[in-house]
Amino acid sequence: MVRLVSSQELAQHNTQEDCWVIIHGKVYDLTKFLPEHPGGIKVITRWAGQDATPSFESIHPPDIVDHYLGPEVFIGEIDKSTLSVTKVESEEEKQRRAAHAKKPALDEMLNIFDFEGVAKQVLKPDAWAYYSSGADDEITLRENHNAFHRLWLRPRVMVNVTNIDMSTTFLGTKTSIPVYISATALGRLGHPEGEVVLTRASHSEGIIQMIPTLASCSFNEMINNRGRGQAQWFQLYVNKDRKVTEKLVRNAEEKGVKALFITVDAPQLGGSLFDR
Ligand code: HEM
Ligand SMILES: Cc1cc2nc3c(=O)[nH]c(=O)nc-3n(C[C@H](O)[C@H](O)[C@H](O)COP(=O)(O)O)c2cc1C
Incomplete structure (x- = not known):
């Protein structure tokens, strides 16, 4: 039978040396996996002793767990009756929800900058950081941007359009x-x-x-x-x-x-x- 893990027990495994997380209702001991995680240690230890599902599922497909983790890291299922269900919406979340509700219609968006402006308001900060940033000093990002300014589209006039x-x-x-x-x-x-x-x-x-x-x-x-x-x-x-x-x-x-x-x-x- 599958072992039920209470949220109190889970919360005790909240360090890099002892790191349990919930992913899709299942509790995993990721301590040994941490140094092997291609996305780094910190992104996971941030959720040590807690439910990592919201962050996990915005990055990984569900089947990645079976591909990379052995059965020995599976501890059991979270006992849902021990989870607190009251989630208070933060001020930032409220602002994002409001920004979502008043997103302009697609045909009002004229160029990429319009999309960027909306994206910055509706995306979570880590999502905005990922989509908008380039590597290191962002020299290549800027140069790619400038390269488009050097290209000109020559309109063909006096032809049947x-x-x-x-x-x-x-x-x-x-x-x-x-x-x-x-x-x-x-x-x-x-x-x-x-x-x-x-x-x-x-x-x-x-x-x-x-x-x-x-x-x-x-x-x-x-x-x-x-x-x-x-x-x-x-x-x-x-x-x-x-x-x-x-x-x-x-x-x-x-x-x-x-x-x-x-x-x-x-x-x-x-x-x-x-x-x-
Ligand atoms: C629990 C099991 C997990 C497995 C098996 C797993 C597996 C992986 C793999 C395989 C990659 C890189 C893929 C590659 O280079 O081939 C990766 C990257 C990454 N993972 Fe995970 N991961 C897990 C949990 C998490 C969690 C809980 C988070 C965050 C909350 C996370 C965040 C990331 C991030 C940010 C990257 C880097 C993506 C990029 O820079 O493009 N992962 N993970
Ligand atoms: C948010 C984001 C994610 C990307 N992810 C990948 C990726 O997973 N694999 C890859 O080979 N290139 C990736 N790229 C690079 C793009 O495919 C593309 O080659 C690069 O952005 C240059 O094109 P651009 O100047 O039009 O942005 C990514 C780029 C961005 C902005």
Whole structure:
């Protein structure tokens, strides 16, 4: 029979040396896993002795637990009758809820800066930090931004513009406009459904989605939400354990992914605001 853990017992395991957390109603002892956690120790110890589910699920798909943790770290299920249910909404949460309620309509948004302004108000601070920040001194982020200012679109005038066709092909796949959705991890930080929203949007707009290795949805969710004839690419972080990588690649190929993009600058992670 599964052991029931009370919230009082859980609360005693609240240090880096003895770290239990709740994830989806189950209590895990993550003490030994902490130094191996690719996202670092601090993000987990912040929740030591508490329920880590809200943070966990905005970053990881549920099946990651079975992939990375052995059965020995499972302690039992949390005894829900011992959890206090009164959650007081903080002032910040109230402001975010109000900002959500008065979000402008999509057709009122003219440019990316408009989206940024709204996002800053409706996202939690860690989500905003992750989406808006670049690595280290953000020199590349600024330079990428400036690069777009050096590009000019030359309007064609005195031509028939009744039917405008901006479609082209990327790596042999048709796209309605010369834009694709690049790999961006941790989609659930921004929307409860995560990257699946981008799968649907790219289908309805006829563009290509690049699936990130570190999505907060599972790979299969993004594959299963693919529309008829929709093309998806896969971004790959190469794992030290090449067998893990081989499995990911073979699975992507089997599921009809059209191209593979290998991220080569991951071995040395740039520090970001998200980690502070
Ligand atoms: C409990 C089991 C957990 C497992 C098995 C797990 C597993 C992982 C893995 C495998 C990665 C990196 C993936 C890769 O490089 O291939 C990762 C990254 C990360 N994890 Fe976890 N994690 C767990 C819990 C948590 C919790 C509780 C939090 C936060 C509350 C968290 C936050 C993060 C963050 C912030 C990253 C870095 C993502 C990035 O920088 O792109 N994880 N985790
Ligand atoms: C929030 C965010 C998350 C990202 N996540 C990933 C990722 O998981 N894997 C990856 O290879 N690149 C990732 N990138 C890099 C983008 O795919 C893209 O290459 C980069 O942002 C440069 O394009 P840009 O100048 O249009 O932003 C991420 C970028 C951002 C802003």
